[in-house]
Amino acid sequence: MSDGATRVLADAATTADPVVDAARELIAGLGLRPWGQVAASVYETGRLVAVAPWLTGHDQRIAFLLRSQRPDGAWGPPEGYALVPTLSATDALLAALADGRAGTELLAPVARGLGALVGTLLPSDARTLPDTPALDLIVPALVDTINDRLAGLEPATAARLPRPPLPLPTGLNRDRLRAVRSAVAAGRTLPPKLAHFYEILDAVPADAGPTLTAVGASPAATAAWLTAVGPAAGPAAHAFLRALIRDGGGPVPCPAPITVFERAWVLSGLRRAGITINPPAAVLESLTAATAGRGIATGDGLPTDADTTAVSLDALARLGRPADPASLWAYETADGFCTWPGEDGFSVTTNAHVLDAFGQHVARHPDAGARYHRAVDRLSAVLAGHQRADGAWQDRWHASPYYATACCVLALAEFGRGATAAEAVDRAAGWVLNSQRADGSWGRWDGTAEETAYALQVLLAVPTTVPRVDEAVARGHAYLHESTAREHRPLWYGKELYCPTVIVRAAVLAACRLTRIRASGVDRSVVDCGYRSTKTAT
Structure with missing residues (x-):
């Protein structure tokens, strides 16, 4: 030695x-x-911007997304791990652009995000993508939403952005997403772990009610539910989100609680x-x-494991x-x-x-x-x-x-x-x-x-x-x-890599x-x- x-x-x-x-x-x-303490999530923060602009901290969340964008236009870690956060952030900024409250300064970051998606992230084989949870649900859902938002833009704005439709990665389809959404529409009971992804399933939690703290240990799922039913129907969940937003200064983590x-x-x-x-x-x-x-769960809202x-x-x-x-x-x-x-x-x-x-x-x-x-x-x-x-x-x-x-x-x-x-x-x-x-x-x-x-x-x-x-x-x-x-790099598997x-x-x-x-x-x-x-x- x-x-x-x-x-x-x-x-x-x-x-x-x-x-x-x-x-x-x-x-x-x-x-x-x-x-628990988890670093801010691009994916979850993007979902709050898109589905719950009424929540306090909306402008701070947009600012977080803007400063988190990489020079190449993507968001998140290297390789295919960037796909899910880039889809979420791009969709969120498109939503903010469409609601009229943000100015045209969002056009450039949206264009860069779309460029990263079209240029490198979506033209890939699904077999090479990381096995992050529910990727086969999240990616089709967000690609469809982005395409819908692009199609609905004012002509002058749309002319400055790529034309829809964005493709899915080769080998990835919408079959499972359609099946799950059909099951939701039919009133069937879903596996408890799917509660973590309620923001893309158009679902209402089975245990929804005033005492529910968090849907699937996910701020995005919780926010989507509150948007659907109104904050008064879920005071405990609303308080949970407000606390997370306050602690994070606007952006939110995922998963939470852990x-x-x-x-x-x-x-x-x-x-x-x-x-x-x-x-x-x-x-x-x-x-x-x-x-x-059967033991214990990571946190409230998740199944035992x-x-x-x-x-x-x-x-x-x-x-x-x-x-x-x-x-x-x-x-x-x-x-x-x-x-x-x-x-x-x-x-x-x-x-x-x-x-x-x-x-x-x-x-x-x-x-x-x-x-x-x-x-x-x-x-x-x-x-x-x-x-x-x-x-x-x-x-x-x-x-x-x-x-x-x-x-x-x-x-x-x-x-x-x-x-x-x-x-x-x-x-x-x-x-x-x-x-x-x-x-x-x-x-x-x-x-x-x-x-x-x-x-x-x-x-x-x-x-x-x-x-x-x-x-x-x-x-x-x-x-x-x-x-x-x-700063610690996000390396743990969730909807995107998290820390x-x-x-x-x-x-x-x-x-x-x-x-x-x-x-x-x-x-x-x-x-x-x-x-x-x-x-x-x-």
Whole structure:
């Protein structure tokens, strides 16, 4: 290890630790903002501009869209991830242009947005587009709406913009959108997860009423419902939106609320990193529904899911309130565990978190039933079987392979069984080592603090004898300290990529803390959980 790397790790081990103080401040804030903290969403903000111009903050939302537009005319992250936010923002500005309250200054950004759609985003094959939720509903719905708005413009205005109709990407059609809307019109009950997309379904929530806080954990869905029924019919929902708008200065986040999701990920991650925390009782109590029935949901308005349930159970166990993870059996399938019944796809991170939950249980209860032990054996093999040839994992809930790889490595390193699990961890560490950037960071498109934190967590889960690890850790740790002022890139899968800011901050703090533990030679298995794991793969 170089003298510079030795010096960085020594400093981390011997100086006062601000990480613990920052983590405790983070925990204290969980109860103060119970809906969670998520960065502003282009898609959701655009939908509020288009469907609810009567809501306070309308002009601020338009201004947010204008300043968020990229130089190439699109909105959002690189590649196909820009399609959904660009459709929403372009449609929103067209709506503002058509209602007459905005001047012709919107023409140029609308033209640039349409140019990006026609020039690069829509002329694509649907098979190459990212698997963001309900893309096959959102894209046709917004393309149709934009075409309708363009057709309805005044001739003088329309002459300055591309002519409709905009095409759909090759291989994408309107069949599912028509089927869902037909089901809504016929009064059929829709799967609960579709509530998240009510703004494009012309639907009324089944539980609509004065006490409903949020439709599908989505400001856009909530705003669309309130526009249809009037604010007086949903005072709780109206208050929820006003609070989000006030906190964001006009723009709104998505998803929201994410109460349980935020708390579970933050508490589990910080405690796993060996940070002693004392969450408020109300915060802990909000996770306990994970122990019953089919578990718990990310937040109000969403269905229960195995991912949030598993991480909540893991957090409770690490905080001294372990519970039987039997609620997770409802999600067992022939392939492993689904995020929710009927999931279109397979999530390695959900299965990694389920391994954490079952692993915690059998570590504390070696005499647990054979079904629990079989689940740990099975998940160890399932995760190893989904590893990519290069040693990484990729998931459907996060754009970065560093997140998926960290989830899988941490679960396998702590609870995985068999030589295959141990080999998978080593291969992942090799991939991380080989993909570090020159500035010490890691990232899919460029270096980010979040992805660097995940990469460090992978490296810090392997034995110290692995070559080059300490050097890479030192460089990554230095990058984190130099990047604290940077804005986090949205990487989490929703209708568009989004950033749960407190969860990301907790991941960075956890990586910094683990660096200190490595530097001081403390045994993580003792620091993390207060007991030594019974894992067979290290």
